[in-house]
Amino acid sequence: MTLIEPFNTILDMQHGTLQPAGQVIQRRLSDMRNMYFDRSAYEQIMAEEGDRLIYEVYNAPELPKTEDQLLHCTTLIYPGRVGQEFHMTKGHFHAKRDRAEVYVGLSGKGHLLLQTEEGTVRDIAIRPGTVAYIPPLWAHRTVNTGDQPFSFLSVWPGDAGHDYDSIEKTGFAKLLLEQEGQAVLVDNPKFHR
Ligand code: F6R
Ligand code: ZN
Numbered sequence: 001m002t003l004i005e006p007f008n009t010i011l012d013m014q015h016g017t018l019q020p021a022g023q024v025i026q027r028r029l030s031d032m033r034n035m036y037f038d039r040s041a042y043e044q045i046m047a048e049e050g051d052r053l054i055y056e057v058y059n060a061p062e063l064p065k066t067e068d069q070l071l072h073c074t075t076l077i078y079p080g081r082v083g084q085e086f087h088m089t090k091g092h093f094h095a096k097r098d099r100a101e102v103y104v105g106l107s108g109k110g111h112l113l114l115q116t117e118e119g120t121v122r123d124i125a126i127r128p129g130t131v132a133y134i135p136p137l138w139a140h141r142t143v144n145t146g147d148q149p150f151s152f153l154s155v156w157p158g159d160a161g162h163d164y165d166s167i168e169k170t171g172f173a174k175l176l177l178e179q180e181g182q183a184v185l186v187d188n189p190k191f192h193r
Contacts (some may be wrong), residue, residue, distance in 0.1 A: 016075070018074050035088075035168065086143045088142060088143040104154075106153060110150035121174045141172060172191065
Protein backbone atom coordinates (compact mmCIF):
# COMPACT_ATOMS: atom_id res chain seq x y z
CA MET A 1 0.00 0.00 0.00
CA THR A 2 1.27 3.48 -0.87
CA LEU A 3 1.46 6.09 1.89
CA ILE A 4 0.04 9.27 0.41
CA GLU A 5 -0.42 12.66 2.01
CA PRO A 6 -3.89 13.52 3.31
CA PHE A 7 -5.47 16.33 1.34
CA ASN A 8 -8.73 18.16 0.90
CA THR A 9 -10.59 19.90 -1.85
CA ILE A 10 -13.31 22.52 -1.59
CA LEU A 11 -16.79 21.58 -2.74
CA ASP A 12 -18.80 24.42 -4.21
CA MET A 13 -22.22 23.19 -3.08
CA GLN A 14 -24.05 25.70 -5.24
CA HIS A 15 -22.28 25.06 -8.53
CA GLY A 16 -21.26 21.45 -7.96
CA THR A 17 -17.55 21.86 -8.64
CA LEU A 18 -14.50 20.60 -6.73
CA GLN A 19 -11.46 22.84 -6.35
CA PRO A 20 -8.68 22.22 -6.94
CA ALA A 21 -9.87 19.52 -9.33
CA GLY A 22 -7.75 16.86 -10.94
CA GLN A 23 -8.95 15.72 -14.34
CA VAL A 24 -12.06 17.56 -15.59
CA ILE A 25 -14.07 15.58 -18.15
CA GLN A 26 -16.58 17.18 -20.51
CA ARG A 27 -19.16 15.00 -22.20
CA ARG A 28 -20.86 16.37 -25.28
CA LEU A 29 -23.81 15.17 -27.28
CA SER A 30 -21.57 13.43 -29.82
CA ASP A 31 -20.06 11.33 -26.99
CA MET A 32 -23.56 9.88 -26.52
CA ARG A 33 -24.53 9.33 -30.15
CA ASN A 34 -26.20 5.97 -29.55
CA MET A 35 -27.62 6.71 -26.11
CA TYR A 36 -30.52 9.09 -26.66
CA PHE A 37 -33.73 7.50 -27.83
CA ASP A 38 -34.80 10.11 -30.39
CA ARG A 39 -32.24 9.89 -33.20
CA SER A 40 -33.82 12.64 -35.30
CA ALA A 41 -33.78 15.07 -32.33
CA TYR A 42 -30.08 14.20 -31.90
CA GLU A 43 -29.36 14.94 -35.59
CA GLN A 44 -31.36 18.18 -35.47
CA ILE A 45 -29.44 19.52 -32.46
CA MET A 46 -26.11 18.59 -34.05
CA ALA A 47 -27.11 20.33 -37.31
CA GLU A 48 -28.69 23.48 -35.86
CA GLU A 49 -26.92 24.07 -32.57
CA GLY A 50 -23.72 22.02 -32.73
CA ASP A 51 -22.16 19.62 -30.28
CA ARG A 52 -23.94 20.59 -27.05
CA LEU A 53 -22.16 20.24 -23.66
CA ILE A 54 -24.25 17.79 -21.62
CA TYR A 55 -22.24 17.28 -18.43
CA GLU A 56 -18.90 17.79 -16.68
CA VAL A 57 -17.05 15.68 -14.14
CA TYR A 58 -14.66 17.32 -11.65
CA ASN A 59 -12.37 14.62 -10.32
CA ALA A 60 -10.45 14.98 -7.08
CA PRO A 61 -6.66 15.12 -7.49
CA GLU A 62 -5.18 11.94 -9.02
CA LEU A 63 -5.09 8.88 -6.73
CA PRO A 64 -3.77 5.34 -7.29
CA LYS A 65 -6.49 3.15 -8.85
CA THR A 66 -6.23 0.57 -6.10
CA GLU A 67 -8.80 -0.99 -3.77
CA ASP A 68 -7.45 0.81 -0.70
CA GLN A 69 -8.23 4.28 -2.15
CA LEU A 70 -11.54 6.12 -2.42
CA LEU A 71 -11.91 8.02 -5.68
CA HIS A 72 -14.30 10.96 -5.62
CA CYS A 73 -15.67 13.57 -7.97
CA THR A 74 -18.60 15.84 -8.64
CA THR A 75 -20.82 15.63 -11.71
CA LEU A 76 -22.64 18.65 -13.12
CA ILE A 77 -25.39 17.91 -15.66
CA TYR A 78 -26.68 20.93 -17.56
CA PRO A 79 -30.45 21.24 -18.00
CA GLY A 80 -31.97 20.36 -21.34
CA ARG A 81 -33.51 17.62 -23.44
CA VAL A 82 -32.84 15.65 -26.58
CA GLY A 83 -36.37 15.34 -27.92
CA GLN A 84 -38.40 14.53 -24.81
CA GLU A 85 -35.50 12.81 -23.04
CA PHE A 86 -33.76 14.74 -20.28
CA HIS A 87 -29.99 15.30 -20.29
CA MET A 88 -28.23 12.39 -18.61
CA THR A 89 -24.89 10.69 -18.07
CA LYS A 90 -23.67 7.80 -20.22
CA GLY A 91 -24.14 5.37 -17.34
CA HIS A 92 -21.99 2.36 -16.54
CA PHE A 93 -21.46 -0.80 -14.57
CA HIS A 94 -18.30 -0.91 -12.53
CA ALA A 95 -15.79 -3.10 -14.38
CA LYS A 96 -15.41 -4.91 -11.05
CA ARG A 97 -19.08 -5.64 -10.54
CA ASP A 98 -18.71 -6.12 -6.78
CA ARG A 99 -17.78 -2.48 -6.15
CA ALA A 100 -20.36 -0.09 -4.63
CA GLU A 101 -20.68 3.70 -4.67
CA VAL A 102 -22.32 6.58 -2.78
CA TYR A 103 -23.88 9.66 -4.42
CA VAL A 104 -24.77 12.83 -2.47
CA GLY A 105 -27.09 15.38 -4.11
CA LEU A 106 -25.70 18.95 -4.10
CA SER A 107 -27.83 21.20 -6.30
CA GLY A 108 -30.75 21.07 -8.69
CA LYS A 109 -33.00 18.07 -9.09
CA GLY A 110 -32.58 14.79 -10.84
CA HIS A 111 -32.89 11.05 -10.76
CA LEU A 112 -30.54 8.13 -10.32
CA LEU A 113 -31.52 5.16 -12.49
CA LEU A 114 -30.09 1.79 -11.54
CA GLN A 115 -30.21 -1.40 -13.57
CA THR A 116 -29.07 -4.99 -13.08
CA GLU A 117 -27.62 -7.21 -15.82
CA GLU A 118 -31.10 -8.77 -16.10
CA GLY A 119 -32.68 -5.38 -16.84
CA THR A 120 -34.38 -4.73 -13.49
CA VAL A 121 -34.57 -0.95 -12.99
CA ARG A 122 -34.80 1.18 -9.84
CA ASP A 123 -35.27 4.94 -9.70
CA ILE A 124 -34.15 7.21 -6.85
CA ALA A 125 -35.03 10.93 -6.88
CA ILE A 126 -32.01 13.08 -5.96
CA ARG A 127 -32.29 16.47 -4.32
CA PRO A 128 -29.68 18.49 -2.37
CA GLY A 129 -28.86 16.34 0.67
CA THR A 130 -30.09 13.02 -0.74
CA VAL A 131 -27.56 10.26 0.00
CA ALA A 132 -28.04 7.40 -2.47
CA TYR A 133 -26.36 4.02 -2.11
CA ILE A 134 -25.48 2.12 -5.27
CA PRO A 135 -24.91 -1.50 -4.22
CA PRO A 136 -22.56 -3.82 -6.14
CA LEU A 137 -23.96 -5.25 -9.44
CA TRP A 138 -26.13 -2.22 -10.35
CA ALA A 139 -25.36 -0.08 -13.40
CA HIS A 140 -26.08 3.60 -12.75
CA ARG A 141 -27.04 6.68 -14.76
CA THR A 142 -28.12 10.14 -13.55
CA VAL A 143 -30.66 12.39 -15.24
CA ASN A 144 -31.30 16.13 -14.82
CA THR A 145 -35.09 16.48 -14.66
CA GLY A 146 -35.03 20.14 -13.60
CA ASP A 147 -34.45 23.45 -15.37
CA GLN A 148 -31.27 24.29 -13.43
CA PRO A 149 -27.88 22.50 -13.37
CA PHE A 150 -28.04 19.26 -11.37
CA SER A 151 -24.94 18.25 -9.40
CA PHE A 152 -23.88 15.50 -7.01
CA LEU A 153 -20.80 14.11 -5.28
CA SER A 154 -19.66 10.49 -5.86
CA VAL A 155 -17.30 8.29 -3.82
CA TRP A 156 -16.20 4.82 -4.96
CA PRO A 157 -13.33 2.30 -4.57
CA GLY A 158 -10.19 3.02 -6.56
CA ASP A 159 -10.09 -0.29 -8.42
CA ALA A 160 -13.78 -0.34 -9.50
CA GLY A 161 -13.18 0.75 -13.11
CA HIS A 162 -15.94 1.60 -15.58
CA ASP A 163 -17.71 -0.63 -18.09
CA TYR A 164 -19.52 1.70 -20.49
CA ASP A 165 -19.82 -0.79 -23.36
CA SER A 166 -22.41 -3.07 -21.74
CA ILE A 167 -24.82 -0.18 -21.20
CA GLU A 168 -24.11 1.30 -24.62
CA LYS A 169 -25.07 -2.03 -26.20
CA THR A 170 -28.30 -2.69 -24.27
CA GLY A 171 -29.42 0.80 -23.22
CA PHE A 172 -31.44 1.29 -20.05
CA ALA A 173 -34.80 -0.48 -19.88
CA LYS A 174 -36.45 2.79 -18.78
CA LEU A 175 -36.28 6.35 -20.11
CA LEU A 176 -37.00 9.58 -18.25
CA LEU A 177 -39.09 11.77 -20.53
CA GLU A 178 -40.71 15.18 -20.18
CA GLN A 179 -44.46 14.85 -20.68
CA GLU A 180 -46.78 17.80 -19.96
CA GLY A 181 -44.23 19.40 -17.66
CA GLN A 182 -43.61 16.22 -15.65
CA ALA A 183 -40.69 13.78 -15.59
CA VAL A 184 -42.17 10.40 -16.48
CA LEU A 185 -40.42 7.04 -16.36
CA VAL A 186 -41.41 4.94 -19.38
CA ASP A 187 -40.33 1.63 -20.94
CA ASN A 188 -37.58 1.96 -23.52
CA PRO A 189 -38.85 0.29 -26.71
CA LYS A 190 -35.25 -0.03 -27.96
CA PHE A 191 -33.99 -1.87 -24.87
CA HIS A 192 -32.61 -5.32 -25.55
CA ARG A 193 -30.63 -7.57 -23.24
C1 F6R B 1 -18.09 6.87 -10.80
C2 F6R B 1 -19.48 7.37 -11.00
C3 F6R B 1 -19.72 8.83 -11.30
C4 F6R B 1 -19.82 8.97 -12.83
C5 F6R B 1 -20.15 10.38 -13.30
C6 F6R B 1 -20.30 10.47 -14.82
O1 F6R B 1 -18.06 5.49 -10.66
O2 F6R B 1 -20.42 6.62 -10.99
O3 F6R B 1 -18.73 9.64 -10.79
O4 F6R B 1 -18.62 8.53 -13.42
O5 F6R B 1 -21.36 10.80 -12.73
O6 F6R B 1 -21.10 9.45 -15.34
P1 F6R B 1 -20.53 8.43 -16.41
O7 F6R B 1 -19.25 7.86 -15.83
O8 F6R B 1 -21.56 7.38 -16.56
O9 F6R B 1 -20.24 9.19 -17.65
ZN1 ZN C 1 -19.96 4.45 -10.81
